[in-house]
Amino acid sequence: MPSVDPAWLPPGAFRALGTRRTLIRGSGPLVETVHGEVAEACARFGGRVVRDSEPGAAAYDLVLDVRDSDGLGDEGFTYAREGGRATVTASAPAGLLYGLLHVVRLGEDAFRGERRARETHRPAVALRMVDHWDNVAVHPVMGQVERGYAGGSLFWADGRARGDLARVRAYGRLLAACGINAVAVNNVNVHETEARLLTDRIGEVADIAGALRPYGVRTHLSVTFAAPMVLGGLPTADPLDASVRAWWAEATARVYEAIDDFGGFVVKADSEGQPGPFAYGRSHADGADMLAAALEPYGGTVHWRAFVYDHRQDWRDRTTDRARAAYDHFTPLDGEFAANAVLQVKHGPLDFQVREPVSPLIGAMPGTRLAVEVQATQEYTGQQRHVCWLGPMWSEVLRFRPDGETEVGALARGGLVAVSNVGDDLFWTGHPLAQANLYTFGRLAWQPDADPGIALDEWIRLTFVPEETPDPVRLRDGLHAVLDGSWRTYEKYTAPLGVGFMVQPGHHYGPSVDGYEYSPWGTYHFADRDGIGVDRSAATGTGYAAQYAKPWSEVYESPGTCPDELLLFFHHVSYDHVLHSGKTVIQHIYDTHFEGVAEVEEAREVWASLADLVDPARHARGAERYEEQLRSAREWRDQVNSYFFRKSGVPDAHGRRIY
Numbered sequence: 001m002p003s004v005d006p007a008w009l010p011p012g013a014f015r016a017l018g019t020r021r022t023l024i025r026g027s028g029p030l031v032e033t034v035h036g037e038v039a040e041a042c043a044r045f046g047g048r049v050v051r052d053s054e055p056g057a058a059a060y061d062l063v064l065d066v067r068d069s070d071g072l073g074d075e076g077f078t079y080a081r082e083g084g085r086a087t088v089t090a091s092a093p094a095g096l097l098y099g100l101l102h103v104v105r106l107g108e109d110a111f112r113g114e115r116r117a118r119e120t121h122r123p124a125v126a127l128r129m130v131d132h133w134d135n136v137a138v139h140p141v142m143g144q145v146e147r148g149y150a151g152g153s154l155f156w157a158d159g160r161a162r163g164d165l166a167r168v169r170a171y172g173r174l175l176a177a178c179g180i181n182a183v184a185v186n187n188v189n190v191h192e193t194e195a196r197l198l199t200d201r202i203g204e205v206a207d208i209a210g211a212l213r214p215y216g217v218r219t220h221l222s223v224t225f226a227a228p229m230v231l232g233g234l235p236t237a238d239p240l241d242a243s244v245r246a247w248w249a250e251a252t253a254r255v256y257e258a259i260d261d262f263g264g265f266v267v268k269a270d271s272e273g274q275p276g277p278f279a280y281g282r283s284h285a286d287g288a289d290m291l292a293a294a295l296e297p298y299g300g301t302v303h304w305r306a307f308v309y310d311h312r313q314d315w316r317d318r319t320t321d322r323a324r325a326a327y328d329h330f331t332p333l334d335g336e337f338a339a340n341a342v343l344q345v346k347h348g349p350l351d352f353q354v355r356e357p358v359s360p361l362i363g364a365m366p367g368t369r370l371a372v373e374v375q376a377t378q379e380y381t382g383q384q385r386h387v388c389w390l391g392p393m394w395s396e397v398l399r400f401r402p403d404g405e406t407e408v409g410a411l412a413r414g415g416l417v418a419v420s421n422v423g424d425d426l427f428w429t430g431h432p433l434a435q436a437n438l439y440t441f442g443r444l445a446w447q448p449d450a451d452p453g454i455a456l457d458e459w460i461r462l463t464f465v466p467e468e469t470p471d472p473v474r475l476r477d478g479l480h481a482v483l484d485g486s487w488r489t490y491e492k493y494t495a496p497l498g499v500g501f502m503v504q505p506g507h508h509y510g511p512s513v514d515g516y517e518y519s520p521w522g523t524y525h526f527a528d529r530d531g532i533g534v535d536r537s538a539a540t541g542t543g544y545a546a547q548y549a550k551p552w553s554e555v556y557e558s559p560g561t562c563p564d565e566l567l568l569f570f571h572h573v574s575y576d577h578v579l580h581s582g583k584t585v586i587q588h589i590y591d592t593h594f595e596g597v598a599e600v601e602e603a604r605e606v607w608a609s610l611a612d613l614v615d616p617a618r619h620a621r622g623a624e625r626y627e628e629q630l631r632s633a634r635e636w637r638d639q640v641n642s643y644f645f646r647k648s649g650v651p652d653a654h655g656r657r658i659y
Contacts, residue, residue: 004167005427005618007174007435008462009104011044016108017100018045021059025052026066030093033214034064034100061111062103063087066096075181075216076122077102082115094181094216095122101177105458127301127342127371127415128445129182129220130175130438131266132422136160136186137193146187147377147508149384150423150430155185157424159193161204165211171422176215178442182415183217188268188305190224198223198251199231206258218263220303225267225287226275227251238280239290252294264300265291266344271308284308284329285336292338303371303417304337306330306345306361313522321534321542322522323349326361335367342414344371347397349544350523352419353500354381354393354491357556357566360547362411363402369414372397376421376437380501381490383509384421384430386629387603388490389483391440391452398448403549409448416445431625432618435463436483456483464614475613482603489603491565493596493633494640496589497579498569499525499533502640510632511639526572527647532585533568545570564588575648589644590652593637600626600633 018041024034038049050060062085069091072078077090077099088099102121103110133146134153144152154168155161162168175183185208186194197205198221209219228234228247238244255262269276269287277287288304295302309325330343337343343365348356352375362370374394381388398409398416409416418441421429429435436459443455460479465472494511495502501523504512516523526534535541537557545556555561559571564579575586583591604626611619642659645651652658 004170005432007428008439008459009174009177010463013104013107013462014041015045016111017041017062017103018047020061020111021048022062022064023050023053023060024064026093026096028093029214030097030216031066034096037100060085064096064100065089066091066093072120073122076120078118078120079103080116080118081113084114086110097176097216098179104177105462123179123446124409124448125412125416125445127182128180128442129184129415129417130180130420131184131188131417132420133187133189134185135191135194136197137191139191145423146189147379147419148423149377150421150428151425152423154422154424155208161207165207167424168208168211169214172212172215172217175217175442178439179446180442181216181218182220182263183212184220184222184266186222188222188266189274190222192230194222195224195227195230197221198227198255202255202258209259209262213261218261219259220263220266222266222268224275225269225277236280237275239277239282239286245290245293248291248294252298252300256298262298262300264295264302266303266305267291268305268307271305272311283333283336285333288341289338292341296338296340301340301342303342303344305373306343309522311522312520315518315520315524319542320522321536321544323536324542324544324547326359327364327547330361331364334365337368342369342371344373344414344417346373350500352380354494355498355565356500357569358397358400358402358408360402362408363406363549364547370412371414371417372408372412373417373419374441375419376441377419378421378434378437379508380503381487382629384434385625386490386632387431387433387482387486389433389440389456389486390437391444391456393487394441394444395452398444402552404551407449412448416448427618427621432622433483435459453484456480469613471613475610478606478610481606485599486603489596489599492592492599493636496568496592496640497564497585498566500569501525511636513640513643525568527644529647531572531574531577533572534570535572536570575644575650586644586648586650587653590641590656590658593641594656597630597633597637600630604630
C-alpha cells in the first residue's frame with residue numbers, strides 16, 4: 001500500500017503526456033518544476049523531453065513555451081492544437097505550470113484532432129487560498145487540527161514542524177493541479193505556541209514555504225492581534241499606538257527576510273474570545289490597516305475575518321440576532337480599509353450550515369476588497385464521515401447576485417478561501433470521496449461561474465478511471481450517482497428548511513435538536529407547540545431580511561415569497577403552513593427525513609457494487625464510512641421526526657413509525 005493516496009494525480013494521469021515528445025522553453029524555478037513533471041512522466045511511459053531547442057517541423061507533440069503574451073497575466077495560458085502539435089503558451093512560469101496541468105487533465109484529448117482553436121485560460125480570482133486550522137501544539141479540547149476530520153496536521157507534530165516535508169510538497173502539487181495558489185498554515189485561533197511562529201519560530205514556516213513554493217503556492221500565517229504583548233512584552237496592542245505599529249513593522253520585516261514571497265497575515269479578532277481592537281476603543285479598520293501598513297512595503301496582504309458576533313447572547317432575548325452581526329459591524333467601515341487589507345467573509349451569515357442564505361455583507365461594501373470563505377472540512381455537513389459533495393452549494397453561492405446583477409464570484413475581489421479538509425490521513429481527507437470537495441473548490445475558485453459538475457467529472461476521471469479500468473462507464477456513473485445529489489441528501493436527513501444547527505454541542509457531530517437552543521451562541525430554532533423558525537423579517541422580526549438589497553429584501557421579507565429551503569431561516573411559521581411544494585412544513589420534515597435515509601441506503605449499495613473497480617483500500621474506507629453515515633442518518637431521522645411529532649402532535653400522513 002502506498003504511504004499516501006495519489007488522489008487526483010496518480011501516475012496514470014500522466015500517461016498521455018509521458019508517451020509524447022515535449023519541448024519546454026523558459027527559465028525559472030516553476031519552469032524547472034514543469035520540466036521535472038514532464039521528465040518523470042516520460043521516464044515512466046517512454047516519451048522524450050527537450051529543453052529550449054527550436055522546434056522543427058512536427059518534431060514535438062507538445063510545446064510548452066514562456067514568452068511575452070498580452071493579457072495572460074502571471075497565471076494565464078493559452079492552449080491550441082495545430083499541425084499535429086499541441087502548444088501551451090504563457091507569459092510567466094506560473095502560467096506554464098497551470099498550462100501543463102491543463103494538458104494532464106485533458107489526457108489523450110490534448111493530442112487528438114488535427115486542429116483545435118486557441119483557448120485562453122486565466123483565473124477569474126487572483127487569490128485562491130486554503131486556510132488550515134492546524135495547531136502546532138495539540139490543543140486539549142480541539143486536538144491537533146481544530147475542526148479537522150482527517151487525522152493530524154500535514155505541517156506540525158509533537159509541537160514543531162514535521163522534519164520530512166515530502167508530503168507537504170506532494171500537497172502543494174495537488175493544490176496546483178486544481179488551481180489553488182495560497183495556504184495559511186496554522187489555526188485562526190492562535191494559541192501561545194502558534195503565536196511564536198511569527199518571530200523566533202519563523203524558520204519552521206520558511207521550511208514549509210520552501211516545500212510549497214515549487215508549485216506556485218504562497219504561504220500565509222495566522223497571527224494573534226495581541227502579538228506585541230504576547231511576544232514583544234509591550235503593555236498594549238492598541239493599533240494606533242506608535243510603539244505597537246513599530247513592533248509590527250519590525251516583526252514583518254523579519255518574516256520577509258526569512259520568506260521573501262510570504263503572502264501575508266490571517267487575523268481573527270474580537271471574535272469568540274480572540275483579542276482585537278475593541279479593547280482599545282478602535283475599529284476593525286484601525287486594526288486591519290495597522291497590519292496592512294506593516295505588510296505593504298513587501299506586497300503582502302492582511303486577511304481580516306468578518307466572523308464577529310456576540311457569543312454570549314441571552315437566549316431569552318429575541319431581538320439580538322447573530323445573523324445580523326457581520327453586516328452591522330462592518331458596513332459602516334466601507335472605504336476605510338487599506339488597499340492591501342481584505343475582509344474575509346463567511347459565505348453565509350451564521351456558520352457554514354448545510355443551508356444558509358448568502359451573507360448580505362457580500363455586495364454591501366463596494367469600497368472594500370472582500371474574500372469569500374467556504375468550509376471544505378464539513379464541520380456541519382458530516383465531518384468527512386458522510387459523503388457530502390459541496391460543489392452545488394458553493395456554486396449556488398458564487399452565482400448568487402446580491403444586487404440582482406453581479407455574481408458573488410465577481411464581487412470576491414480579495415479572493416476565495418476554503419477551510420481545509422486535509423490532514424495526515426492516508427487518503428488526505430479521511431473519506432476518499434471528500435477529496436472531491438477540495439478539488440472542486442480549487443476549480444471553482446479559478447472560474448466561479450463554472451459548472452461544478454465538470455469539476456466533479458474531472459476529479460472522477462483523474463482519480464478513479466485510469467485507462468486500464470475494465471468498465472469505466474459503470475465506475476463513472478456509479479461515482480456520480482453517490483456524489484451528485486449528496487449535499488441535498490444530507491440536508492434532507494438533518495436540519496430542515498434552513499433552520500440550521502440542531503447538532504451536538506461542542507463537537508457538532510450528530511443530532512441534538514435542542515443542543516444549542518438555550519445556549520449563549522445565538523443559534524436558535526424557537527420551535528414550540530405552534531410552529532418553528534426565526535422571524536428575521538423587518539416588519540415583525542429582527543430586521544435581518546432588510547440587510548439585503550432589492551430584490552432579495554422583498555423576497556425574503558414574506559413567507560409567501562421566501563424560498564422553501566430558507567423559510568425557517570427567515571420566518572417563524574406554523575406546522576401546517578403550506579410550502580410552495582404543496583406540502584405542509586411538518587409533512588415536509590417527516591418526508592425528507594425518511595427520504596434522506598433511503599437515499600443513503602441506496603448510495604451505500606451503489607458504492608458496494610463498485611468494489612471490483614475501485615482500489616481495495618479506498619473501497620474499504622468508503623464502505624466503513626457509509627456504515628457510519630447510515631447509522632447517523634437513521635439517528636437524525638428518528639430524533640428530528642420524534643421531536644417535531646411530540647411538539648406538534650401532528651401524525652405522519654403516511655403512517656410511518658415515529659417514536
